[in-house]
Amino acid sequence: MVTLADARRVIAAAEQKAGEIGQPMNIAVADAGGNLVAHVRMDGAWMGSVDISIKKAWTSRAFDIATKDLAPLSQPGKDFFGIHASNDGRVMIFAGGIPLKRDGQVVGAIGVSGGSGKQDHEVAEAGAKAF
Amino acid sequence: MVTLADARRVIAAAEQKAGEIGQPMNIAVADAGGNLVAHVRMDGAWMGSVDISIKKAWTSRAFDIATKDLAPLSQPGKDFFGIHASNDGRVMIFAGGIPLKRDGQVVGAIGVSGGSGKQDHEVAEAGAKAF
Amino acid sequence: MVTLADARRVIAAAEQKAGEIGQPMNIAVADAGGNLVAHVRMDGAWMGSVDISIKKAWTSRAFDIATKDLAPLSQPGKDFFGIHASNDGRVMIFAGGIPLKRDGQVVGAIGVSGGSGKQDHEVAEAGAKAF
């Protein structure tokens, strides 16, 4: 279970990290079913990243993987090239999504979008640690 | 014709192979029209693979080809690059779909998703053999 | 104007060429607005090519270009990479679509799908010549 209280704690930690980096972010938390629990768009964060943050969270839960690690598998010539065309456009194959685990089990995910791939992943990691 | 009994036999064989490999899978069987006859998500299989397994089966029937063999044709620079944008996102261009044949004629397909490309194809092959 | 009689003549010529090649094809003819005038699926042609043939015709009219010539412009690193994501998935960036011209003006298009890129283009060309 990912409660709203959990999601708020995760988002607060991610938000703080984004503040330290100085890059406003969209931050989304999904539950075990991949459904959104909470989302924030920090002031000044990209409008186009609302959707991406939510879908990165969905993707991380849908395949129990950090989207950073899905990226290399989804390049031309690789095993999963073309996966982004599945699931009606919900699959994000670039960094910023991380599964949320409890007792080694994936029970949700965080998705972050608003900066470079490295920044997005870093902020997501800060959020995931607070879970 | 692919009957429900056929589909269940195909799925059971695929499921057994997936068990041997130790990788839970989504397994889908489609009829000659590409429509789903039956699908199972083995416990622990990726949520995002539900859609992919169904669409791999559709793709294999739609082009009478194993998706493994469609993959190299669909890479950048190749004859079919861009085919994944057709058919409203139903075309899966990576391994795991195999046509089901009767008397040399394609009458349906199996689609598998849940592991590496090699694993998906192997499980699909086990299913197809049971047809 | 592309009349139904025009479309039938174009399709008949394309169909004959496909017969000579020995590869069953989907053949579609669109008018100046990109809307379908007529389509045939030859017996044994791929089910997944119905949509592709129609969209190749649309694409050829939408950009007044043979899709064969759109392909190199739409590869990674090229000017139009990403164009296949536009127009709600109607843009086909591989061979088989050719504009139909009258007095040097594009007034419609033919789209063919069912074989290799070379075959599709060849069949489309036979159809276009009959216009």
Next chain:
Amino acid sequence: MVTLADARRVIAAAEQKAGEIGQPMNIAVADAGGNLVAHVRMDGAWMGSVDISIKKAWTSRAFDIATKDLAPLSQPGKDFFGIHASNDGRVMIFAGGIPLKRDGQVVGAIGVSGGSGKQDHEVAEAGAKAF
């Protein structure tokens, strides 16, 4: 705020530039929310570029970036490869979209489609300068 008068002024400047280049264009102007304020299709401009011009404007506002600069980041192997699958197909990753700024703040965008990437960007730039 991007008023209709603003949009008309931007479009007129872009249209003039397109005329000088001798390439008919689709030109779209979006507001701070990414919503269309005005669009023109110059006589003879590609039908398929209507949608692309509107989405280039949306993309430029959605990520506060010229689509020309989004292109290199969105190639295979790069940070944002796969971004074109997000936002329901509204993300255009090739040249022709430019943010419109007031006092250093992005308040809208222009999107142009109808020629080569270089031409589209050049025409968009002419429009943006008139803002």
